[in-house]
Amino acid sequence: MTQTIKTLSQRETQLLSTLSSEGKNIFSFEDAFKLLKLSRGHAWKFIHTLVDKGWLRQIEKGKYLIVPLEGIAAGTWSEEAFVIAANLVAPYAVSYWSALNYYGYTEQIPRTIFVSTTKRKFKAETEILGIPFKFITLKSHKFFGTTTIWFGNKKVIITDKEKTIVDSLDHPEYCGGIVEAAKGLANAIEDAIDLDKLTSYATRMKNRAIFKRLGYVSEVLDLPVKHYLNRWQKMVSLGYVLLDPLSAKTGTHNSRWHIQANVSKANLTGWRTH
CATH class of the missing domain: 1.10.10.10 (Winged helix-like DNA-binding domain superfamily/Winged helix DNA-binding domain)
Structure with a gap:
């Protein structure tokens, strides 16, 4: 720059x-x-x-x-980007892929800063200082689970760890797809996130697709959540949802989790060998 x-x-x-x-x-x-x-x-x-x-x-x-x-000298604006986001809309929370990366749950650094809000912006996307910002407007019942981080004396609101995972399963398309969401879930569980809080958050979202993706991904990755699988399975509704909204409507149907598995198990687990 x-x-x-x-x-x-x-x-x-x-x-x-x-x-x-x-x-x-x-x-x-x-x-x-x-x-x-x-x-x-x-x-x-x-x-x-x-x-x-x-x-x-x-x-x-x-x-x-x-x-x-x-x-400018370093060509990096990562902290400034979060601070800019804090001044663009209210209420707000840095979220989705940006939050996943902040917590270290994905090594992928998204070029776009994702910001959730209950206020509808005139533009869903804008670019400031060469940094793209994407605003995701949420219904009020989905806007919760935030925490405060600081860059020096600059305050930024970000979704907490559990809400970040729930959001990623609610809308995998805002975190790079289901593979990134799965990676985030696995790393978050290794980080000992609160699974009771995660379950409560998922319930509050009023979207059964979250439990469908949560259960299916957990079983495919063989995550240490066996005590929660029955609870999550009881929250599954009858309709089928795509595992990954970014991928084509193909793949087998999993009747346990009512998932159309349009991403193969090999692709879902491949990041572990890289």
Whole structure:
């Protein structure tokens, strides 16, 4: 990433230093307006001069990011991407594939930042600083199970470990497919996630497909969850669902879990040998 930075005036330096000291590396026009004590028109010109100079990036209308020079030098924006996500919509939670990677449950680093919310964005996808953001709008009963993480003094809301796994089984298409979801489940169980909480979360989601994928994948991978399989099997409804929504509607039908296994067992377990 190439960035040309031009010299700051004393007043520009003061504004950026004050915002940074208050932890407002992402700030609104109103934040700057209160500090500048200028007319709204002059304050707008002041801010956009900093954009032109390369010290600020506009991430949305009326929202700006103070450019992290160390991030530009390294070409990495991973922490900034989560912090940007925290300022794009409310309520929100970093989720799905992004959360799977954050917890170390997949080694795949998704280029897109996945953000769940109950608010419908005008655009389901947007790109900021070259980073794609995808917003998944959830019904209110599916928006729960979050925790707080910190990057320095910057707060970010993310789905907790159990909700991340449940979300991945609810919508494997938002975590790279069922193989990534299966990998995430196996690694999460090795990490000793709370299976009672996971079961409770899956019930709250009101989507029986979660239990179908959960049970089927657990048996194929021979995961140490035998005490839960009967409980999960009782939650299975009669209709068949695709194991992987991203794959074609082919494959055998598993009557125990009411799954159409459109991903082979070899593919579902192949990551273990790589």
